Amino acid sequence: MDRVTTTAGGVRxxxxxxxxxxxxxxxxxxxxxxxxxxxxxxxxxxxxxxxxMLVGAMSGPLGGDHFTVAAHAAAGARLRVGSAAATLALxxxxxxxxxxxxxxxxxxxxxxxxxPEQLISAGGSDLHVTTSVxxAAGARLxxxxxxxxxxxxxxxxxxxxxxxxxxxxRCVLDQELACGPxxxxxxxxxxxxxxxxxxxxxxxxxxxxxxxxxxxxxxxEGAAVLPLVGPAVLVTAVAPDALRLRRLLDGALASLD
Amino acid sequence: xxxxxxxxxxxxxxxxxxxxxxxxxxxAVRAGRITDAASLEAFCRGRLYTSGVVAACVAxxxxxxxxxxxxxxxxxxxxPSPALRVTARRLGRQLMRAARSTWxxxxxxxxxxxxxxxAHQPVVLGLAARAAGLGALDAAHCSLYEGVSGPATAxxxxxxxxxxxxxxxxxxxxxxxxxxxxxxMETGERVVTDGVDVLPARSAPLLEIGAxxxxxxxxxxxxx
Numbered sequence: 001m002d003r004v005t006t007t008a009g010g011v012r013x014x015x016x017x018x019x020x021x022x023x024x025x026x027x028x029x030x031x032x033x034x035x036x037x038x039x040x041x042x043x044x045x046x047x048x049x050x051x052x053m054l055v056g057a058m059s060g061p062l063g064g065d066h067f068t069v070a071a072h073a074a075a076g077a078r079l080r081v082g083s084a085a086a087t088l089a090l091x092x093x094x095x096x097x098x099x100x101x102x103x104x105x106x107x108x109x110x111x112x113x114x115x116p117e118q119l120i121s122a123g124g125s126d127l128h129v130t131t132s133v134x135x136a137a138g139a140r141l142x143x144x145x146x147x148x149x150x151x152x153x154x155x156x157x158x159x160x161x162x163x164x165x166x167x168x169x170r171c172v173l174d175q176e177l178a179c180g181p182x183x184x185x186x187x188x189x190x191x192x193x194x195x196x197x198x199x200x201x202x203x204x205x206x207x208x209x210x211x212x213x214x215x216x217x218x219x220x221e222g223a224a225v226l227p228l229v230g231p232a233v234l235v236t237a238v239a240p241d242a243l244r245l246r247r248l249l250d251g252a253l254a255s256l257d
Numbered sequence: 258x259x260x261x262x263x264x265x266x267x268x269x270x271x272x273x274x275x276x277x278x279x280x281x282x283x284x285a286v287r288a289g290r291i292t293d294a295a296s297l298e299a300f301c302r303g304r305l306y307t308s309g310v311v312a313a314c315v316a317x318x319x320x321x322x323x324x325x326x327x328x329x330x331x332x333x334x335x336x337p338s339p340a341l342r343v344t345a346r347r348l349g350r351q352l353m354r355a356a357r358s359t360w361x362x363x364x365x366x367x368x369x370x371x372x373x374x375x376a377h378q379p380v381v382l383g384l385a386a387r388a389a390g391l392g393a394l395d396a397a398h399c400s401l402y403e404g405v406s407g408p409a410t411a412x413x414x415x416x417x418x419x420x421x422x423x424x425x426x427x428x429x430x431x432x433x434x435x436x437x438x439x440x441x442m443e444t445g446e447r448v449v450t451d452g453v454d455v456l457p458a459r460s461a462p463l464l465e466i467g468a469x470x471x472x473x474x475x476x477x478x479x480x481x
Contacts, residue, residue: 162458164458170330171330171331171334171454172333172334173334173337174331174334174335174454174456174458175335175337175458175459175460176457176458176459176460177459177460177462178306178459184306184307184310184459185302185303185305185306185433186299186300186301186302186303186304186305186306186307186461187303187306189296189299189300189302189303190285190288190290190291190296190299190300190303190463191281191285191299191300191301191303191304191307191461191463191464192303192307192461192462192463193462193463194290194463199462216338216339216340216469216472217469217473218466218469218470218473222466223466224338224465224466224469224470225469226337226338226339226465226469227339228334228337229330229333229334229342234337236337236462236465236466237462237466238462238463238466
């Protein structure tokens with residue numbers, strides 16, 4: 001069954017995951033579907049948690065491609081989504097650029113960990129990513145995004161990444177990172193990335209933060225723990241490379257407990 | 258619109274407390290990222306296209322009469338750093354005090370009652386512009402200019418940069434400021450019809466991280 005639609009511009013593909021509690025403390029996956037470049041696999045989970053892996057079956061996204069991934073954790077679900085490898089944005093024949101849209105929904109009494117590998121913006125690529133998260137008041141979330149600007153020693157492509165988080169209908173975070181050739185001026189200057197080639201965000205949402213939020217602070221050099229207006233925390237970090245970025249984000253996350 | 262009223266509102270000597278803030282420049286100087294006029298210009302340009310354009314769009318929308326409570330919530334969501342939210346509200350409260358006595362207005366009174374601890378500064382700026390008989394483009398210009406003139410002035414004190422060089426940085430940015438102000442006004446008009454979600458959300462990671470580092474210093478020249 002191949003439902004990949006190739007338009008004149010590129011590949012359109014989507015993947016969908018729905019998880020819900022099975023009523024006995026476990027998590028079932030009534031929907032687990034992908035197509036073409038977006039394959040999804042259930043892997044071994046631990047305890048109540050179901051694990052899903054996004055497996056890139058093609059390279060890309062390339063210019064003109066439009067990928068959409070939707071993950072929904074319904075009541076009782078404990079879902080962890082990872083990816084088998086980094087996503088590599090590459091240039092394509094199509095000059096319109098590529099789009100990658102992620103839609104995450106978490107209901108009350110559900111938990112989603114969204115922990116894909118890095119997004120690498122290869123030289124000459126042009127990718128627009130949107131990550132849109134809708135959470136119920138009692139939802140729990142751990143979300144990590146990492147952007148790596150260029151492969152080793154390479155100039156980055158153009159990357160625009162917007163991250164929006166709503167809790168109980170209220171927008172608690174809306175931020176966009178734009179970088180690479182053609183991005184608005186100053187993106188790599190002293191206010192933007194100042195030569196750092198890896199940038200990342202963690203969003204942690206726990207209902208308990210409503211009464212006891214973590215304190216705002218700088219974590220080592222290059223990261224900050226930022227409590228938002230709502231039961232949520234953003235960790236924002238910059239680093240010279242992907243490895244040091246991951247260490248910073250892991251360390252900052254561990255410091256929240 | 259009154260060009261003279263615009264000059265009054267945009268004047269660095271308008272008593273709204275902005276002179277005590279460096280717009281993140283003090284942290285960037287300490288980190289060794291601003292060292293001269295060229296790096297100051299890159300810093301200001303980075304601010305202009307991130308927090309600067311967001312603030313200008315909020316100010317333009319407020320000047321067009323968009324619900325200030327909604328704009329304030331949108332500004333919160335676009336300001337993840339608590340230190341920057343505190344700064345924005347403090348500056349908003351100080352601007353409110355100055356604006357209410359300069360251009361008395363029922364709308365400013367209502368906003369002050371709604372946010373006794375201060376609304377985000379661009380929201381207050383937009384309503385102050387309205388009270389002064391100015392438009393959305395004027396509010397956007399004021400907001401953008403303030404966003405880069407603050408760091409430029411601060412760096413003169415922080416680095417001993419030649420004030421002529423600092424002012425030349427602002428002059429070199431003026432064509433871009435004009436363009437961004439125009440875009441901000443158009444975005445403000447879209448907010449009137451489509452709601453606050455169409456506001457831009459561009460962010461500058463080092464401004465956020467630097468603001469939290471700066472807020473934790475025991476001794477500093479500027480409040481932010």
